[in-house]
Amino acid sequence: MRGELTPITEPGARFVELAEAHAADFAARADGHDRDGTFPFENFDDMKQSGFIAAPVPAELGGIGLTSVRDLAVGLSRLGRGDGSTSIAVNMHLFSVWTMQRMWRGVQAGGEGPPAPVLEGLLKGVLGGGLIAAITGTEAGTSIRYPNTEVTPVDGGYLLNGYKIFGTLSPVATVFFVPARLRGDDGAYESVLCMLGRGTEGQDIKDNWDALGMRASGSGDVAYKDVRLPAANVIRSGTPLGDRPAAQGDPGATQLGLLASFLGIAEAAADIAVNLAKNRRKGPGNLPLAERAWMQQLIGEMDIELATARAMLDFNGRHADEMINAYPRRDMPEDVQREAERLHQAAKYVIQRNAISIVDKALTASGGAGYMSKSPLSRLYRDVRAGPFMQPYSPPEALEFIGRVALDQPLGPDL
């Protein structure tokens, strides 16, 4: 596709190549799964088969060795062209795997982190087809840093109780990471992270995802009722509930794959619009719409928005890679993290706004045709609107976050 982003690392090139092949297949199934609201299990079988899901696993351990988050994002933009639902779902997994390899390398470089064998176990599990549901912390009525989901100590371990929503990838995930809280002796809560395998007793993965768009992303609820966890599966943070973690280790990159998925949706829409304008003729003159001045202006605006979204993804991605490489031990200072997040939120704001606008313009270019259920544009219009809901932050919250950082103001408890 003209003007598209291209990978800048070798493993990235391999990853993008696989993504393009998958996207072609997934595109053919996307409208059906969207209509029926079904989960595309076969897409995930394909991605296991090809090694795509193991791309960030270190080459030392048998993976492709993808380390660049920028290239990870480029690949997901390709996948998003074919099926946005699959792209955001597998991104949950891929970013988790990327984080694990990052931790693994960090530990080897002398940084702090989970024991290498644990990480290696998880990474090897991925090579064997394991799918990791990223840290899906959303709950109704509270914000991400204040889960109501709770673990309580019980002989030699914990009981987990809570209710999570937006559990993207849950229909196929084999490993789940669940943020929760733990009440200390002083009555104050500590943030913890639970790890558990699919099918642990008491976990109820609901098949209840029914939304405007991203209908094939498997984002239903997951309930936890008296789930018994061994102590080792509850990772203590040592920090009070709500505190920002001292070192996240993944600056300004958390949503890059998501952003890329929405860029891919926009690219697909733009492509449809351009082809339609070039081929559709209209009476009385019977000229292709591409020769009309207003269509050229419309496509011109759309193309600028597309270039801008790509530039922001590239800019954010290169910056993230640079920061990541600068701190191999994952000991990035808080102010560096804050600046990286500021840029990341700007990229999110622009890419999602532009993606929505591009799909809107593609619809306009299509005349009434794109409004019909049978047109992929009608799916893209619904899928693309999911973007601004991705936490953190919604667009107006992002403005507040960025403004506070730029003005050296404290973030406060609500951001």
Added chain:
Amino acid sequence: MRGELTPITEPGARFVELAEAHAADFAARADGHDRDGTFPFENFDDMKQSGFIAAPVPAELGGIGLTSVRDLAVGLSRLGRGDGSTSIAVNMHLFSVWTMQRMWRGVQAGGEGPPAPVLEGLLKGVLGGGLIAAITGTEAGTSIRYPNTEVTPVDGGYLLNGYKIFGTLSPVATVFFVPARLRGDDGAYESVLCMLGRGTEGQDIKDNWDALGMRASGSGDVAYKDVRLPAANVIRSGTPLGDRPAAQGDPGATQLGLLASFLGIAEAAADIAVNLAKNRRKGPGNLPLAERAWMQQLIGEMDIELATARAMLDFNGRHADEMINAYPRRDMPEDVQREAERLHQAAKYVIQRNAISIVDKALTASGGAGYMSKSPLSRLYRDVRAGPFMQPYSPPEALEFIGRVALDQPLGPDL
């Protein structure tokens, strides 16, 4: 609703009152018809029952005597809050009836037009429950002024053949007006308008409307195959195909009811968002979202867009009423028509753009809640996007039209 438009005529007040009552009922059925893609026949029964569909019929003939297009629009904005599909469908009818009463008054004032008895017959038919499908001229692959649908002379009458799309209201319309072309002896085409009753042999009203939104508007295809029409039912224009009519008689008003329907959709979305922000609390502080600064900014922007859309509808409506009253014989000069259309297109551009933006902001205000299929916002998001497709013009075409008028340039064949 705060800041809403209010009627400025007595019949308008009656019409708006009925609209509000209907809207309350229709709102309860809207999500169901949307989900199933069914036509809300019961809504139309209600509107026949109440006299709503006969509002523009002159009081002299037994109707409410609604003459103000501004107030017609205000009423449709109320209906649009309850169900956009019904609102745009009944608008097709109401604007037709309004046009007939306008013609009827024009003829009585000494202007030209169809014979009064014909008009009275139609108007009285409406009192009896008749529903008129407005001039729905859309066809695939050509523009509105160049129909490929054609009448050919046959002993004492004509045969009509063609295929129309976007036949809004067709599931219940009792009278259809169909634009067509007629080849003259010199081989050149003339524009004609055919009138026929529902169920005329050869008319095939298809139940095939399946779109992203406005799913209950009954906008499927209508095919005409060798439909035999008496000569009196084919209204000759005497002007070559594609020519703009010398006197339209309805300056800058054709889409006012449509615009109003979309304003109503936006008002409904804004209302949901405001209520949600006032009532939804979120942890950890458990404060209503309405107290968050970013929410206030977001709602502030939304409210400005809403006020602007209302102002444009009011401004366009008052201007249209003024022009209509200034030319009781429907002999408005072409430059006056052009200026009125220029303002009308500006109103269309702004109202539809703002309506889309308001629904978008309402979604943002809702957090993820509005993205669920069960939320009315997810319907409003799909319904509102129909607006810019309404012909004439699409937004970029409107810019060209307005620019040409402002610059005293000829419009050319494509606009």
Added chain:
Amino acid sequence: MRGELTPITEPGARFVELAEAHAADFAARADGHDRDGTFPFENFDDMKQSGFIAAPVPAELGGIGLTSVRDLAVGLSRLGRGDGSTSIAVNMHLFSVWTMQRMWRGVQAGGEGPPAPVLEGLLKGVLGGGLIAAITGTEAGTSIRYPNTEVTPVDGGYLLNGYKIFGTLSPVATVFFVPARLRGDDGAYESVLCMLGRGTEGQDIKDNWDALGMRASGSGDVAYKDVRLPAANVIRSGTPLGDRPAAQGDPGATQLGLLASFLGIAEAAADIAVNLAKNRRKGPGNLPLAERAWMQQLIGEMDIELATARAMLDFNGRHADEMINAYPRRDMPEDVQREAERLHQAAKYVIQRNAISIVDKALTASGGAGYMSKSPLSRLYRDVRAGPFMQPYSPPEALEFIGRVALDQPLGPDL
């Protein structure tokens, strides 16, 4: 001018007629005063001569009897086309006179207010050429409701001390109203309003206005040092400093004349652009720029913004007139005032934003020509930017204000 607003009252028609005649003269002097930063004393002589400055004086007292704020605004939009600086300066006076006639009528209708003879004295002074500097309360470092300017009691009267900025019209004003504070026995401050004639000892009207635009508006500083005022000239409010007045009596109208001035600036710029596009030819084709597709799109966008600004002024103006007429005794309830102000701020937001955008587009249409100092567009570009500074509110503050009202939130001390 095509599409312009027209008066809806008889006195309004007279006022607009005068405004158009003045505008033609002032336009010829505008660039000179702008370049030199001089005050257009001759414009004010002309407006005294014609009776323009006395337009709102009741006909009973010898004036034109202009009561419609909408029509007041329409007239100022005309004046703004000729010279924005003069328009905003005389608006300070005209709105003051309008307020006095409103008070005078209110008192006669049985409402509360200043004694009729005082009001009549001021109104008759205007007939004799008096110019009233509106309540110009701006001070550096504080907001309008919290003046640091203070009166202190002294035998039989008060001493006034303080420093005001943005004293528009001060070069010719004959009467000044100065908001100040008065410390009570309990140490708390009360809001008061001082009235004094030009040249009262201790008043220092500085000739120090030097700004980016509106250079002929005479908006320099006015210092008050130990100005002795009789008790009758200090109007006590009885309300604590910072409190919003219980009844303002002028809902959503305070800035209508200012907004109109900026609309006039935008209209002048659009007019220049359209004429330029129609007449300027460019090689190699030597066609007028009006025939270029991109110019048509640009002018189309500009025209929509213009129509929107006009619609907002009309909508706000009609609403304000309606509210004013509904409460002849000036006892409008606070919630009605709040709603009126909400609409007013929306109108301000849109009109000023659009005016800036229209001038920007006019510059684009001009090619480099409008960027030259000798082009009036280069003045309009600077003048129009004054709009968003007018208090209350700046654009982002307006969003907060409107959002809070829409969400039924308290306004807090800072708005």
Added chain:
Amino acid sequence: MRGELTPITEPGARFVELAEAHAADFAARADGHDRDGTFPFENFDDMKQSGFIAAPVPAELGGIGLTSVRDLAVGLSRLGRGDGSTSIAVNMHLFSVWTMQRMWRGVQAGGEGPPAPVLEGLLKGVLGGGLIAAITGTEAGTSIRYPNTEVTPVDGGYLLNGYKIFGTLSPVATVFFVPARLRGDDGAYESVLCMLGRGTEGQDIKDNWDALGMRASGSGDVAYKDVRLPAANVIRSGTPLGDRPAAQGDPGATQLGLLASFLGIAEAAADIAVNLAKNRRKGPGNLPLAERAWMQQLIGEMDIELATARAMLDFNGRHADEMINAYPRRDMPEDVQREAERLHQAAKYVIQRNAISIVDKALTASGGAGYMSKSPLSRLYRDVRAGPFMQPYSPPEALEFIGRVALDQPLGPDL
């Protein structure tokens, strides 16, 4: 400055360092030159002294060896923070020198181009303080590819006659390149490029630059009357007037330095606004404005626009460098050039639009303070508006250009 672009090459780092030092000095003089409309000769003396003007001269010939257009742009963004006028003026020179080194390297790599000794002569002249006025082709009433300026053959050489406007840098340029036309024997015109030294008889460099902004850029007219040129100084193109050159050799880079200058202006404005918000306190609460929610939202929006402008400059710059390196012989195929120009125009559109918007928001953040002549913001507001006039293209023309390229439409004679 937080989030600023940083150089990615070694010579770029040296260049940026010099730019920062110069910017600090130039900033102190900028308001004075702006007020008086004088040319900052001392700035150019400083830049000669430091070697800044010779940065693109190859290290082999004694320069800094700056080859990256991206880093050239980064340096000019720094300079633009200090003084936009100087930045756009010296950019004319620097981009010319960059082009010469590119030609020189191209010739050495086996590509076509002017003889190496000629290029080396020019490049060494720059080391000695020579300043090259870039190809300034603007004339009133025609477009850049169709100059009316003409050379006519005369014994052994040519006579040059014509009138150029917007001759930025002309007060100090020592070498001028002047596009002209030459009538062939068949009566058709050929494009030619004339080279002449300052002070050649018949050249009249006028001191008549008087514009809204960029007042210190020395952009007055230059007239040519019967200027006698040796044949070697008239570079024949062999292509008909108006034809796009077969190989430009500088894809998507022509305006990068200009864009960067405007980014610098925006950065300066943002910096002022942020500092002001952090330090200015306002009554009654006396809190810094940075703590107000609306200020945070405003600065948040501004910061996103700034990040986007930087991303676009980076993206365009990296792409240009990549293309340049891919074609060391300057034989880039036309479609590659077209695509590069498409991205370049998108970058221009976004950067200039955002720069204007950023300065606008900085003004809003300043309250009335930024509107005073003494505030640098009032200069930045005028300077930044020069951006969209830079040819090619104006914003609406850019939309047409980009749309046509995206739709594979021919460009036509007017673009």
